[in-house]
Amino acid sequence: xxxxxxxxxxxxxxxxxxxxxxxxxxxxxxxxxxxxxxxxxxxxxxxxxxxxxxxxxxxxxxxxxxxxxxxxxxxxxxxxxxxxxxxxxxxxxxxxxxxxxxxxxxxxxxxxxxxxxxxxxxxxxxxxxxxxxxxxxxxxxxxxxxxxxxxxxxx
Amino acid sequence: xxxxxxxxxxxxxxxxxxxxxxxxxxxxxxxxxxxxxxxxxxxxxxxxxxxxxxxxxxxxxxxxxxxxxxxxxxxxxxxxxxxxxxxxxxxxxxxxxxxxxxxxxxxxxxxxxxxxxxxxxxxxxxxxxxxxxxxxxxxxxxxxxxxxxxxxxxx
DNA sequence: GTACATTTAATGTGTTTACATAAATTTGTC
DNA sequence: GACAAATTTATGTAAACACATTAAATGTAC
Numbered sequence: 001x002x003x004x005x006x007x008x009x010x011x012x013x014x015x016x017x018x019x020x021x022x023x024x025x026x027x028x029x030x031x032x033x034x035x036x037x038x039x040x041x042x043x044x045x046x047x048x049x050x051x052x053x054x055x056x057x058x059x060x061x062x063x064x065x066x067x068x069x070x071x072x073x074x075x076x077x078x079x080x081x082x083x084x085x086x087x088x089x090x091x092x093x094x095x096x097x098x099x100x101x102x103x104x105x106x107x108x109x110x111x112x113x114x115x116x117x118x119x120x121x122x123x124x125x126x127x128x129x130x131x132x133x134x135x136x137x138x139x140x141x142x143x144x145x146x147x148x149x150x151x152x153x154x155x
Numbered sequence: 156x157x158x159x160x161x162x163x164x165x166x167x168x169x170x171x172x173x174x175x176x177x178x179x180x181x182x183x184x185x186x187x188x189x190x191x192x193x194x195x196x197x198x199x200x201x202x203x204x205x206x207x208x209x210x211x212x213x214x215x216x217x218x219x220x221x222x223x224x225x226x227x228x229x230x231x232x233x234x235x236x237x238x239x240x241x242x243x244x245x246x247x248x249x250x251x252x253x254x255x256x257x258x259x260x261x262x263x264x265x266x267x268x269x270x271x272x273x274x275x276x277x278x279x280x281x282x283x284x285x286x287x288x289x290x291x292x293x294x295x296x297x298x299x300x301x302x303x304x305x306x307x308x309x310x
Numbered sequence: 311g312t313a314c315a316t317t318t319a320a321t322g323t324g325t326t327t328a329c330a331t332a333a334a335t336t337t338g339t340c
Numbered sequence: 341g342a343c344a345a346a347t348t349t350a351t352g353t354a355a356a357c358a359c360a361t362t363a364a365a366t367g368t369a370c
Contacts, residue, residue: 083320
């Protein structure tokens with residue numbers, strides 16, 4: 001279904017505006033689907049994202065600050081999300097030995113197990129069921145990377 | 156900056172997974188930027204989206220249900236967003252004459268004026284400052300529309 | 311070492327979200 | 341018309357968010 005049909009809007013100001021709205025609409029759909037899948041595992045989207053980052057570093061620990069920098073949605077409150085995960089025993093938290101301000105977060109065995117369960121449906125979970133060919137997905141990645149660059153200095 | 160650099164992740168499971176994360180990251184950036192711009196006008200993103208839909212219908216009214224169906228982020232709580240807009244006198248609300256369950260929402264003069272102010276910076280607001288050419292933006296729109304289609308029946 | 315700025319994480323506050331549910335009206339069936 | 345089902349909107353609740361502030365540790369200049 002074209003974006004025109006999806007949002008019931010016939011004309012857009014430009015291809016750029018259309019792309020902007022198209023992007024938001026598409027991500028909103030994906031996110032909504034993700035949420036449904038993750039709920040079965042008792043996770044929210046940001047909780048899942050943090051777990052994935054932690055697994056990427058495993059068995060090394062990751063500081064909260066690292067999490068903030070690497071999260072897809074730059075969470076202003078990573079601490080509280082980590083605390084939720086700790087309450088579920090999916091991560092462990094300990095004051096860093098190098099820097100006593102920092103807090104090391106590490107995924108637990110239970111966390112790894114949970115992620116591996118989700119891995120099995122990851123094809124469905126991510127964009128894997130889309131009608132795009134691999135080349136098209138590559139092109140999409142290229143366009144997104146380029147699109148984030150800006151002609152104008154904004155800051 | 157490539158998505159690999161942005162999220163500091165070297166390898167992805169597939170181009171699809173990469174595209175998925177790339178999409179979410181890109182939209183998160185755009186949304187964050189939108190929020191900063193809209194805040195100057197005292198609006199949030201969904202409030203702005205609703206106003207734009209209402210302007211598209213003007214001078215006809217739009218029911219809350221229509222809003223829900225047409226919103227980019229299918230808001231479960233359109234009522235409350237409309238109430239916020241009404242409190243700012245940007246929209247008017249009245250029980251529909253055809254169907255007394257339904258509520259007609261209509262943008263006010265003040266609402267239209269506010270939107271026209273935002274129009275002036277819309278290029279910056281939307282994807283207009285991106286490095287993409289028009290053809291690339293078109294390609295992006297094509298890929299997004301196609302990407303939302305799924306090979307597998309999910310529901 | 312002292313004083314001051316910076317970094318890192320946690321917390322307080324108000325707003326927004328997702329989801330479930332309620333309440334009112336309309337529609338469909340008999 | 342009576343009654344059940346469906347539709348439309350509003351609201352209660354817990355979680356998450358944005359943003360500002362706080363507290364502790366580290367870094368830097370002297």
